Amino acid sequence: MGRKKALVVGALGVIGRRLIQLLEETGGWDIVGVSRRVPDFPSKASYISVDMLDRADAEAKLAHLTDVTHVFYTAFQVRPTWAEHDAPNLAMLVNAVELVAAVSPVLEHVQLMEGNKIYGSHLGPFKTPAREDDPPHMLPNFYHTQESWLRQAQDGQRWTWSALRPQTVCGFAVGNPMNITTCIAVYATISKELGLPLRFPGKPGAYEAVYQVTDSALLARSMVWAATAGSAQNEVFNITNGDFFRWKNVWPRFAEYFEMALGDVQTIPLTEFMADKAPLWGRIVEREGLMHTPYADIAAWPFADYVFGTDWDVMTDTLKIRMAGFHDYVRSEEMFVELFDEFRARKAIP
Known part of the structure; x- marks a missing residue:
């Protein structure tokens, strides 16, 4: 060919x-x-x-x-x-x-x-x-x-x-903020800088609902x-990755990864509460020698609010693609950790 x-x-x-x-x-x-x-x-x-x-x-x-x-x-x-x-x-x-x-x-x-x-x-x-x-x-x-x-x-x-x-594609990209993995990493970094535990910022129902990513x-x-x-x-x-999860079961792993205490659910609109964090993020970037990306291009907080506000099950049937011949899969919890590692290696987060 x-x-x-x-x-x-x-x-x-x-x-x-x-x-x-x-x-x-x-x-x-x-x-x-x-x-x-x-x-x-x-x-x-x-x-x-x-x-x-x-x-x-x-x-x-x-x-x-x-x-x-x-x-x-x-x-x-x-x-x-x-x-x-x-x-x-x-x-x-x-x-x-x-x-x-x-x-x-x-x-x-x-x-x-x-x-x-x-x-x-x-x-x-x-x-x-x-x-x-x-x-x-x-x-x-x-x-x-x-x-x-x-x-x-x-x-x-x-x-x-x-x-x-x-569903909810996760990966590494600079200047493309509509990425839930980046939102989690930046939210965790800023929370840690402020001395806060890693609280789930979405709705209680979203913490419990079934979700999936790709x-x-x-x-x-x-x-x-x-x-x-x-x-x-x-x-x-x-x-999709082929599996399902609930945020309540992966959030403790995130807290462990960022070496933070695990907090409770505390629903806050990230679009509002992260709007004034550009100076703080700038200080983190300088101190840790991170790549310089405009704060507005780091994370799409309205997108994070949407994902973490989805308090109903999000599940799709992926049998058709498997029956047609594509059999790859990924464990979502492991994917998040590997992506956090890549963000650190590329100096996108500390």
Whole structure:
């Protein structure tokens, strides 16, 4: 089999970054990353700075990609309300797929990154474990909009598609604050600096509820599998670490890791209580010789409030992807500790 060429849209996020690293490690891939920023890590990939919402800009900068075989779409643009997510996120996908398909006759596969919010996991209790053939929540939902468009766009084409639905992706990325692992590490570090125990800042019900996460390295492996395995073509798959946990059972391990006393649940809005901590974090960075990242880009506290406020079970059925041939798994508690170790090694936390 000849070399393949991947276009990774959203190349510097938690998901895209880890995928590019895996493709480089695997070999046999030429890689082009699309992002709005320049990479902050060594990479053999080439990078294009493109505003994917600007059709003309995208057309001009993607026109030379006549040999792309695989498009991995991981981009996401945040909007103030759920309904407002639809238009920009669909437009970026349409621009990426239409423009590449028009110039690259060797396009084989387009992979779309979705998420469990398609089931309404962000709204409140939903049917668990959620299966891929469950209906979406009351629309609009941009994942559903994107997938519906992609299904129609692929009809009659020689290329195929796949979609993956992870839950709360965890990994290392700089300047991408919507990462619960980073939020935990920074919250713990600041709490320790203030002489506080490690309290769970979310709702009591969230401390007790069943939850699941997806390791970015595991997700990257599933992406390559889904983009190349015959059993995954034109299919949708849930993907997580494969296990479930309750925060109350992993929080003591976090306290132990950061050498802190374990506190009780004390519900506080992190968005509010962490808003004034930039000077304190700056002092920690200087004292410990940490990497200089703007405090606003360290952790997304509204995202942490959302995760720690989810006081209902979040469970998806991952049997379909296993039955189709992808069998990797990760123990979530061990994943968190390994990621904390990586944050320390990279001087992101003390």
